[in-house]
Amino acid sequence: MEYIINDREPKALFHYFEDICAIPHGSGNESAIADYIENFGIKHGLYVYRDANNNVLLRRPASKGYEDHVPVLVQGHIDMVCEAESWRNIDFAHEGLELRVNGDMLTANGTTLGADDGVAVAIMLALLGDEDLCAPTIECLFTTEEETGLTGATVFDYSKLTAHRMINLDTGGEVVIVSCAGGMRTLISNREATEPYHGNALSVTVDGLAGGHSGADIHLGRANANLTALALVKAAKAVTNTRIISMKGGSKDNAIPTRCTVVIGVCDENAAVNAINDAFAELRTKIIKEDMGANVSIEHISHDGSAVNAGFTERLIDFSKRVPCGVISMCDGIDMVETSQNYAVIEVDADGTFRLCLSARSSVDDKLDEMSTMLSTLAREYGFNAETGSRYNGWAYDKNSHIRDAYVEVYRELTGREIPVTGIHAGLECGIIKRAVPDMDIIATGARTLGEHTTKEALDLNSLALVYKAVKELCARL
Numbered sequence: 048m049e050y051i052i053n054d055r056e057p058k059a060l061f062h063y064f065e066d067i068c069a070i071p072h073g074s075g076n077e078s079a080i081a082d083y084i085e086n087f088g089i090k091h092g093l094y095v096y097r098d099a100n101n102n103v104l105l106r107r108p109a110s111k112g113y114e115d116h117v118p119v120l121v122q123g124h125i126d127m128v129c130e131a132e133s134w135r136n137i138d139f140a141h142e143g144l145e146l147r148v149n150g151d152m153l154t155a156n157g158t159t160l161g162a163d164d165g166v167a168v169a170i171m172l173a174l175l176g177d178e179d180l181c182a183p184t185i186e187c188l189f190t191t192e193e194e195t196g197l198t199g200a201t202v203f204d205y206s207k208l209t210a211h212r213m214i215n216l217d218t219g220g221e222v223v224i225v226s227c228a229g230g231m232r233t234l235i236s237n238r239e240a241t242e243p244y245h246g247n248a249l250s251v252t253v254d255g256l257a258g259g260h261s262g263a264d265i266h267l268g269r270a271n272a273n274l275t276a277l278a279l280v281k282a283a284k285a286v287t288n289t290r291i292i293s294m295k296g297g298s299k300d301n302a303i304p305t306r307c308t309v310v311i312g313v314c315d316e317n318a319a320v321n322a323i324n325d326a327f328a329e330l331r332t333k334i335i336k337e338d339m340g341a342n343v344s345i346e347h348i349s350h351d352g353s354a355v356n357a358g359f360t361e362r363l364i365d366f367s368k369r370v371p372c373g374v375i376s377m378c379d380g381i382d383m384v385e386t387s388q389n390y391a392v393i394e395v396d397a398d399g400t401f402r403l404c405l406s407a408r409s410s411v412d413d414k415l416d417e418m419s420t421m422l423s424t425l426a427r428e429y430g431f432n433a434e435t436g437s438r439y440n441g442w443a444y445d446k447n448s449h450i451r452d453a454y455v456e457v458y459r460e461l462t463g464r465e466i467p468v469t470g471i472h473a474g475l476e477c478g479i480i481k482r483a484v485p486d487m488d489i490i491a492t493g494a495r496t497l498g499e500h501t502t503k504e505a506l507d508l509n510s511l512a513l514v515y516k517a518v519k520e521l522c523a524r525l
């Protein structure tokens with residue numbers, strides 16, 4: 048194969064990255080890249096284990112003098128998100144990427160690059176093949192279908208591992224991640240009684256909020272369109288007889304909703320419109336700068352047909368007020384969100400169907416259990432059903448971490464800079480591995496990338512070389 052990166056060291060690191068990019072490896076299509084990794088292991092005389100999900104584990108024995116050191120696991124996912132510009136005709140199932148070097152940055156022509164998480168694969172292969180490496184037993188776990196639900200990591204048989212220290216390489220930046228969130232979805236639902244409604248109605252739409260990721264952005268205090276719409280209904284209800292006929296807001300459980308439309312039956316239309324506009328003006332004085340694009344539009348309509356029962360409105364408003372939303376608690380010992388919940392998607396139909404999706408996250412699994420119990424008790428009180436699902440585990444911050452302290456020191460010595468130590472309020476494979484091997488001492492780090500999951504994805508080649516050096520030095524000290 049002809050390589051385009053030939054002037055950087057260690058050469059093998061960059062060539063492995065280019066090799067990977069030449070092999071199609073979108074999520075669910077990992078068998079070819081798993082073959083490549085398996086063959087690498089066989090060629091280098093390593094222990095090789097591959098499971099039915101194409102997860103591959105390679106093990107390199109300890110260097111001389113390291114035989115009694117604790118084995119180290121290095122881990123990352125081998126699947127990538129496949130996105131292409133409309134002009135770029137690519138068959139991701141069968142074609143590799145076209146790489147472009149621009150100064151210190153590497154991109155792919157019109158597509159995602161898969162530095163998320165090709166960085167991990169290249170670093171792991173380079174470590175395993177590095178003749179100068181002095182280190183304990185190194186186990187490298189290459190997992191699959193991370194991007195579509197952490198599937199590979201979930202099904203892997205962790206009894207195959209001997210390591211009790213771990214470096215995950217899936218962060219997209221030179222940081223030390225020391226905690227990640229678990230999560231769960233709760234569906235609140237009911238088939239509400241209906242009754243006929245003939246009369247004036249207002250279609251009220253809240254739109255233009257900033258939204259964002261329900262984990263990574265939850266601490267920013269951005270307004271929630273669904274809760275904003277309910278606050279406006281409440282304001283109308285305070286001045287005139289008001290009832291929800293239907294409601295629709297939010298689109299995904301992992302996004303803060305930016306738009307919500309609620310159709311309300313009202314007795315006195317003018318009074319309701321004034322109350323809504325006043326309440327919205329009042330809300331605007333409290334919202335943050337990013338939400339300044341918010342607006343409310345009111346359309347006068349009439350409704351002639353069935354509607355959800357009149358008592359539902361009061362129950363929904365009251366129930367919603369008692370559902371913990373936004374940031375619920377912060378971590379002890381590090382400045383980051385521990386537990387949060389997103390009032391994600393709501394749907395009320397005139398035929399009585401009510402569905403509300405709540406998405407909770409926490410780095411502490413017990414907090415998710417408590418939330419699940421609390422929500423089902425609360426739902427029962429209001430005559431709703433609650434069903435919890437899509438649960439995955441978090442990784443709680445540990446004040447004492449030998450591997451974290453060692454990496455901070457290595458990074459400082461190599462660069463003269465302090466590496467930021469932080470957690471992420473979203474899911475990582477580390478949460479699943481921590482659950483399977485509870486005494487695993489973990490950090491997550493990675494090379495600097497831009498525009499992950501987009502066609503602008505770029506990898507900083509200097510950063511890749513630096514992180515390789517740092518990880519190699521870390522292994523030597525463990």
Ligand SMILES: [Zn+2]
Pocket residue numbers: 124163164193217
């Ligand atoms: Zn990733």
